[in-house]
Amino acid sequence: xxxxxxxxPGMFVQEKEAVTLDCTYDTSDPSYGLFWYKQPxxxxxxxxxxxxxxxxxxATEGRYSLNFQKARKSANLVISASQLGDSAMYxxxxxxxxxxxxxxxxxxxxxxx
Amino acid sequence: EAGVTQFPSHSVIEKGQTVTLxxxxxxxxxxxxxxxxxxxxxxxxxxxxxxxxKQDESGMPNNRFLAERTGGTYSTLKVQPAExxxxxxxxxxxxxxxxxxxxxxTFGSGTRLTVV
Numbered sequence: 001x002x003x004x005x006x007x008x009p010g011m012f013v014q015e016k017e018a019v020t021l022d023c024t025y026d027t028s029d030p031s032y033g034l035f036w037y038k039q040p041x042x043x044x045x046x047x048x049x050x051x052x053x054x055x056x057x058x059a060t061e062g063r064y065s066l067n068f069q070k071a072r073k074s075a076n077l078v079i080s081a082s083q084l085g086d087s088a089m090y091x092x093x094x095x096x097x098x099x100x101x102x103x104x105x106x107x108x109x110x111x112x113x
Numbered sequence: 114e115a116g117v118t119q120f121p122s123h124s125v126i127e128k129g130q131t132v133t134l135x136x137x138x139x140x141x142x143x144x145x146x147x148x149x150x151x152x153x154x155x156x157x158x159x160x161x162x163x164x165x166x167k168q169d170e171s172g173m174p175n176n177r178f179l180a181e182r183t184g185g186t187y188s189t190l191k192v193q194p195a196e197x198x199x200x201x202x203x204x205x206x207x208x209x210x211x212x213x214x215x216x217x218x219t220f221g222s223g224t225r226l227t228v229v
Contacts, residue, residue, distance in 0.1 A: 037220070042222070044222040099169070100161055100169060101148070101156075
Protein backbone atom coordinates (compact mmCIF):
# COMPACT_ATOMS: atom_id res chain seq x y z
CA UNK A 1 0.00 0.00 0.00
CA UNK A 2 1.09 3.54 -0.69
CA UNK A 3 0.65 6.50 1.59
CA UNK A 4 1.29 10.18 1.10
CA UNK A 5 1.42 12.52 4.07
CA UNK A 6 1.15 16.28 3.93
CA UNK A 7 1.24 17.59 7.48
CA UNK A 8 0.64 21.28 6.75
CA PRO A 9 -3.04 22.02 6.25
CA GLY A 10 -2.39 25.69 5.56
CA MET A 11 0.47 28.12 5.16
CA PHE A 12 0.91 31.84 4.73
CA VAL A 13 3.80 33.29 2.80
CA GLN A 14 4.81 36.82 1.98
CA GLU A 15 4.95 37.78 -1.68
CA LYS A 16 8.44 37.29 -3.20
CA GLU A 17 9.50 34.91 -0.45
CA ALA A 18 10.11 31.19 -0.81
CA VAL A 19 7.88 28.53 0.73
CA THR A 20 8.46 24.84 1.31
CA LEU A 21 5.59 22.38 1.30
CA ASP A 22 6.26 19.10 3.05
CA CYS A 23 5.47 15.69 1.63
CA THR A 24 6.49 12.30 2.94
CA TYR A 25 5.57 9.01 1.39
CA ASP A 26 5.61 5.34 2.08
CA THR A 27 5.77 2.59 -0.49
CA SER A 28 7.24 -0.84 -0.99
CA ASP A 29 7.54 -0.38 -4.75
CA PRO A 30 11.17 -0.08 -5.89
CA SER A 31 10.15 2.21 -8.74
CA TYR A 32 7.76 5.08 -8.25
CA GLY A 33 7.05 8.62 -9.33
CA LEU A 34 6.24 11.67 -7.26
CA PHE A 35 4.08 14.54 -8.48
CA TRP A 36 2.97 17.91 -7.27
CA TYR A 37 -0.27 19.47 -8.43
CA LYS A 38 -1.74 22.91 -7.87
CA GLN A 39 -5.47 23.42 -7.47
CA PRO A 40 -6.50 27.08 -7.62
CA UNK A 41 -9.93 28.24 -6.56
CA UNK A 42 -11.19 27.63 -10.09
CA UNK A 43 -10.88 23.90 -9.42
CA UNK A 44 -8.64 22.50 -12.09
CA UNK A 45 -5.65 20.35 -11.16
CA UNK A 46 -2.48 21.75 -12.67
CA UNK A 47 0.63 19.61 -12.95
CA UNK A 48 3.69 21.31 -11.52
CA UNK A 49 6.61 18.94 -11.25
CA UNK A 50 7.62 15.29 -11.40
CA UNK A 51 10.39 13.30 -9.72
CA UNK A 52 11.20 9.71 -10.60
CA UNK A 53 12.54 7.46 -7.87
CA UNK A 54 15.68 6.71 -9.86
CA UNK A 55 16.35 10.28 -10.91
CA UNK A 56 19.73 11.37 -9.62
CA UNK A 57 18.98 15.06 -9.58
CA UNK A 58 16.21 16.99 -7.96
CA ALA A 59 13.56 18.10 -10.42
CA THR A 60 13.13 21.79 -11.21
CA GLU A 61 10.50 23.59 -13.27
CA GLY A 62 10.85 27.35 -13.28
CA ARG A 63 10.09 28.61 -9.78
CA TYR A 64 9.25 25.11 -8.59
CA SER A 65 11.84 22.68 -7.30
CA LEU A 66 11.48 19.36 -5.60
CA ASN A 67 13.73 18.53 -2.66
CA PHE A 68 13.89 14.75 -3.04
CA GLN A 69 15.40 12.86 -0.12
CA LYS A 70 14.93 9.23 -0.95
CA ALA A 71 16.34 7.78 2.25
CA ARG A 72 13.97 9.92 4.29
CA LYS A 73 11.10 9.28 1.87
CA SER A 74 10.38 12.94 1.47
CA ALA A 75 9.60 15.02 -1.60
CA ASN A 76 9.14 18.60 -0.51
CA LEU A 77 8.07 21.26 -2.97
CA VAL A 78 9.86 24.60 -2.90
CA ILE A 79 8.20 27.58 -4.52
CA SER A 80 10.61 30.46 -4.91
CA ALA A 81 9.70 34.12 -5.26
CA SER A 82 6.04 33.57 -4.37
CA GLN A 83 3.43 35.44 -6.36
CA LEU A 84 -0.16 36.25 -5.49
CA GLY A 85 -1.24 33.80 -8.17
CA ASP A 86 0.44 30.99 -6.25
CA SER A 87 -2.37 31.06 -3.69
CA ALA A 88 -3.98 27.66 -4.10
CA MET A 89 -4.16 24.17 -2.68
CA TYR A 90 -1.15 21.98 -3.43
CA UNK A 91 -1.26 18.21 -3.60
CA UNK A 92 1.58 15.76 -3.45
CA UNK A 93 0.91 12.48 -5.23
CA UNK A 94 2.70 9.23 -5.91
CA UNK A 95 2.43 6.62 -8.60
CA UNK A 96 3.72 3.21 -7.68
CA UNK A 97 3.77 -0.01 -9.61
CA UNK A 98 0.40 0.58 -11.14
CA UNK A 99 -0.85 3.63 -12.93
CA UNK A 100 -3.06 5.13 -10.28
CA UNK A 101 -2.03 8.06 -8.13
CA UNK A 102 -2.22 8.24 -4.37
CA UNK A 103 -2.71 11.77 -3.05
CA UNK A 104 -1.91 13.58 0.15
CA UNK A 105 -4.47 15.66 1.98
CA UNK A 106 -3.19 18.87 0.43
CA UNK A 107 -1.75 22.13 1.72
CA UNK A 108 -3.46 25.46 1.24
CA UNK A 109 -1.01 28.25 0.47
CA UNK A 110 -2.02 31.87 0.85
CA UNK A 111 0.35 34.47 -0.51
CA UNK A 112 0.16 37.86 1.18
CA UNK A 113 0.98 41.11 -0.59
CA GLU B 114 -4.43 20.66 -28.09
CA ALA B 115 -7.59 20.60 -26.05
CA GLY B 116 -7.26 19.49 -22.46
CA VAL B 117 -9.37 17.07 -20.51
CA THR B 118 -12.96 18.26 -20.50
CA GLN B 119 -15.51 17.38 -17.87
CA PHE B 120 -19.23 18.03 -17.96
CA PRO B 121 -21.12 19.29 -16.09
CA SER B 122 -18.95 21.51 -13.93
CA HIS B 123 -21.58 21.47 -11.18
CA SER B 124 -24.54 19.27 -10.46
CA VAL B 125 -27.05 19.44 -7.65
CA ILE B 126 -29.40 16.48 -7.38
CA GLU B 127 -31.72 15.02 -4.80
CA LYS B 128 -30.97 11.85 -2.95
CA GLY B 129 -32.18 8.88 -4.93
CA GLN B 130 -31.79 10.53 -8.32
CA THR B 131 -29.39 9.55 -11.05
CA VAL B 132 -26.50 11.63 -12.30
CA THR B 133 -24.15 11.01 -15.18
CA LEU B 134 -20.77 12.70 -15.37
CA UNK B 135 -18.85 12.88 -18.59
CA UNK B 136 -15.14 13.11 -19.34
CA UNK B 137 -13.51 13.77 -22.68
CA UNK B 138 -9.80 12.91 -22.47
CA UNK B 139 -7.04 14.36 -24.56
CA UNK B 140 -7.20 12.88 -28.02
CA UNK B 141 -4.90 9.91 -28.33
CA UNK B 142 -4.66 9.24 -24.61
CA UNK B 143 -5.47 5.60 -24.08
CA UNK B 144 -5.45 5.86 -20.30
CA UNK B 145 -8.37 7.49 -18.53
CA UNK B 146 -8.84 7.72 -14.77
CA UNK B 147 -11.58 8.82 -12.44
CA UNK B 148 -10.83 10.22 -9.00
CA UNK B 149 -13.00 11.91 -6.43
CA UNK B 150 -12.56 14.10 -3.41
CA UNK B 151 -15.31 14.06 -0.88
CA UNK B 152 -15.52 16.96 1.57
CA UNK B 153 -12.54 17.11 3.90
CA UNK B 154 -11.04 13.91 2.61
CA UNK B 155 -8.18 13.05 0.30
CA UNK B 156 -8.45 12.60 -3.43
CA UNK B 157 -9.14 8.95 -4.02
CA UNK B 158 -8.73 6.79 -7.09
CA UNK B 159 -11.91 5.29 -8.50
CA UNK B 160 -10.94 3.47 -11.66
CA UNK B 161 -8.66 3.27 -14.67
CA UNK B 162 -9.52 2.58 -18.30
CA UNK B 163 -7.10 1.51 -20.96
CA UNK B 164 -8.95 2.31 -24.13
CA UNK B 165 -12.41 0.84 -23.57
CA UNK B 166 -11.33 -1.75 -21.00
CA LYS B 167 -11.44 -1.35 -17.25
CA GLN B 168 -7.89 -1.94 -16.09
CA ASP B 169 -8.47 -1.31 -12.42
CA GLU B 170 -11.75 -0.53 -10.72
CA SER B 171 -10.62 -1.25 -7.19
CA GLY B 172 -11.55 2.23 -6.01
CA MET B 173 -15.21 2.14 -7.01
CA PRO B 174 -17.10 2.50 -3.73
CA ASN B 175 -20.09 0.30 -4.50
CA ASN B 176 -22.35 -0.93 -7.24
CA ARG B 177 -24.25 2.34 -7.40
CA PHE B 178 -21.35 3.62 -9.49
CA LEU B 179 -21.04 2.56 -13.12
CA ALA B 180 -18.30 3.76 -15.43
CA GLU B 181 -18.14 3.22 -19.16
CA ARG B 182 -15.84 4.24 -21.94
CA THR B 183 -17.47 3.57 -25.24
CA GLY B 184 -15.08 3.09 -28.13
CA GLY B 185 -12.17 4.13 -26.00
CA THR B 186 -13.00 7.80 -26.33
CA TYR B 187 -15.05 9.69 -23.79
CA SER B 188 -16.08 8.16 -20.49
CA THR B 189 -19.17 8.45 -18.34
CA LEU B 190 -19.59 7.85 -14.64
CA LYS B 191 -23.13 7.21 -13.53
CA VAL B 192 -24.28 7.29 -9.94
CA GLN B 193 -27.62 5.57 -9.41
CA PRO B 194 -29.21 6.13 -6.98
CA ALA B 195 -27.18 9.00 -5.53
CA GLU B 196 -26.68 9.18 -1.78
CA UNK B 197 -25.65 12.12 0.39
CA UNK B 198 -22.16 10.71 0.90
CA UNK B 199 -21.55 10.81 -2.85
CA UNK B 200 -21.20 14.59 -2.70
CA UNK B 201 -17.76 15.78 -3.69
CA UNK B 202 -15.62 16.72 -6.65
CA UNK B 203 -15.11 14.10 -9.33
CA UNK B 204 -11.96 14.44 -11.37
CA UNK B 205 -11.06 12.80 -14.63
CA UNK B 206 -7.50 12.49 -15.88
CA UNK B 207 -5.88 11.06 -18.96
CA UNK B 208 -2.36 10.03 -19.85
CA UNK B 209 -0.33 8.61 -22.66
CA UNK B 210 1.57 5.38 -22.36
CA UNK B 211 4.50 4.58 -24.54
CA UNK B 212 6.98 1.71 -24.40
CA UNK B 213 6.84 1.06 -20.72
CA UNK B 214 6.79 4.64 -19.60
CA UNK B 215 3.73 6.57 -18.66
CA UNK B 216 3.78 10.28 -19.21
CA UNK B 217 2.21 12.98 -17.13
CA UNK B 218 -1.40 12.93 -16.16
CA THR B 219 -3.63 15.77 -17.32
CA PHE B 220 -6.60 16.45 -15.13
CA GLY B 221 -9.90 18.03 -15.98
CA SER B 222 -11.46 20.80 -13.92
CA GLY B 223 -13.70 18.37 -12.12
CA THR B 224 -17.43 18.04 -11.58
CA ARG B 225 -18.71 19.26 -8.25
CA LEU B 226 -21.57 16.98 -7.27
CA THR B 227 -23.91 17.95 -4.47
CA VAL B 228 -26.54 15.49 -3.32
CA VAL B 229 -29.27 17.04 -1.17
